[in-house]
Amino acid sequence: MRVVYLDNNATTRVADEVREAMLPYLSELYGNPSSMHTFGGQTHRKIEIAREQAAALINADPEEIIFTSCGTESDNTAVMSSLESVPHKKHIITTRVEHPAVLNFCKAMARRGYRATFLPVGKSGKLNLDELKTSITDDTAVISIMHANNESGVIFPVDEIAAFVSSKGVLFHTDAVQAVGKIAVDVKKLPVDMMSISGHKIHAPKGVGALYVRRGVRFSPYIIGGHQEKGRRAGTENVASIIGFGMACELAGKHLQEYTKVKELRDRLEKGLLQTCPDSRINGDIENRLPNTTNISFEYVEGEAILLRLNEYNICASSGSACTSGSLEPSHVLRSMGVPFTAIHGSVRFSLSVYNTNEDIDLVLKIMPEIIKELRELSPYGREVKEV
């Protein structure tokens, strides 16, 4: 059965062009880029091309790109490097809706004696910029705020934040894992010091990412060892994946304009669901949102049950409900946004890519009202109260 994949904020399919670009480096071209011989050395040249491709996607200079193993490593590295470059400052500012790669890292730092401020968000997931401004002190070393949220798709005004933060002389990192490839990101216009990118969110394979570090920003490596990446990230390069990542960045640049089409599909899906499923609502600021993401709550039913019913039709989505989180706690993002528990448990996130089609959306629109209706028939809630 055909898979209808609407979970692209979780991961994406590897593009055919990416896989083709990688294959030689998984077979005959297995050399180590650090080797002196031509056989190994030729892969080094390919890595530098990948660096140019990645840089071009965000309008950076190639030497400002460090390849890493994933978005999480990029995030951890950025915060750690910032703390080490200003050792006398002990304060970190971030938000309550960050990805765990930043959130839990900051919590871990807080246990090691740093002070961490976790900024709240409003009902629609927006940050209160005044609160951010007043929380900056002379002791603040780094501010890490995501570009776009993985669950709600809400885009933070990082340009405005970055401009203000740089005037304060504080380092600013943004986790742009969800934004890059879906909206235009230009570091010449966006005065961030560091930015995280992940490969598998933009049709490269899992296990590769990048950290943008603006020229002139003091950097201290997180993974220590050999001289790879000019001593900024040790470890023999993941050659094939880096080459694939480069190709994926080039494709992402070309595909960016297709996101108007992705947005049309998303909007059709969203409108259709809101019309056909009563007691449903969108979570998050619909004005400032990624074009591919919609997070919808269906009251009185539980997210995991919805996902498993969708699974019967090979439709892939995700949920913020407690039962899908691996813990008993529902989504920290939706809770921070003040979404009532009843709505969080029934939340479903659909996230599209350029590979989705009208047929995909048609199938969801056909199936979903039925699923919600059936599950509500099972539920003790949400039915009209009978007259006693």
Next chain:
Amino acid sequence: MWEYTDKVKETFLHPKNVGEIENPDAVGEVGSIVCGDALKLYLKIDKDTNRIIDAKFQTFGCASAIASSSALTELIKGKTPDEALKVTNNDIAKFLGGLPREKMHCSVMGYEALEAAIANYRGEKPPEVEAGEIVCQCFGVTDQKIKRVVKENNLHTIEDVTNFTKAGGGCGSCVPDIEKILNEVWAGKVLAEAVAPKKKLTNIQKIAMIQEIIEREIRPLLQADGGDVELADVEGNKVIVSLRGMCTGCLMADVTIKNIEKKLKELVSEELIVEAE
């Protein structure tokens, strides 16, 4: 993705006995929409034969909650209330070919709904609402419930208490209280076993008890701080342990040894002395 058995999937996709019973003889309601799962059980009980002739449910929750509810109704139909009460949460899980450990609380919810329904039938108050103090504020779990589930399912870790009751799965602030309850339930048992043979412990019994107390009572506490301990040897009344992990070279190592000694003296024998290897 949870590893559900085919039976769980099948039961979730095609649950039996869904809905309400008009003029039911008993209704049991547990959980809440805020907690993420809730179950309302309706029973029809024949007055003459004293048997459950119909059972239906409405459930808000995940696949395993819905499957557990369906399993419960199938298990209790045709039974008398007393017979039905003998159905345990484990029977529900078994009926479904097993549940993921993290989802065992769904089977516990099924049992509680049954208990509540039968209490309602008999004109009593639901058993756990009145008894006990709330330990886990996030999910409203009482100490009585934790104790009962711990005993019935032979649980020894905080993680399992969370798997079976959800307690501790929210903010986590009640974890120390759960640990205390676990210690109460099992220390009582170890102590009872220890008191009975009174000084007539054979060497093998003594070593077994020491080993058990170190495993159950002491190691989890040390491991929580990144340390660990192993029993190295027992020579007469001298217990030789070796500290591991963060305990190695820790300034507090002496205090740790004293605490281990105190616990072993209390639970095994007053004469024991503990030394580090």
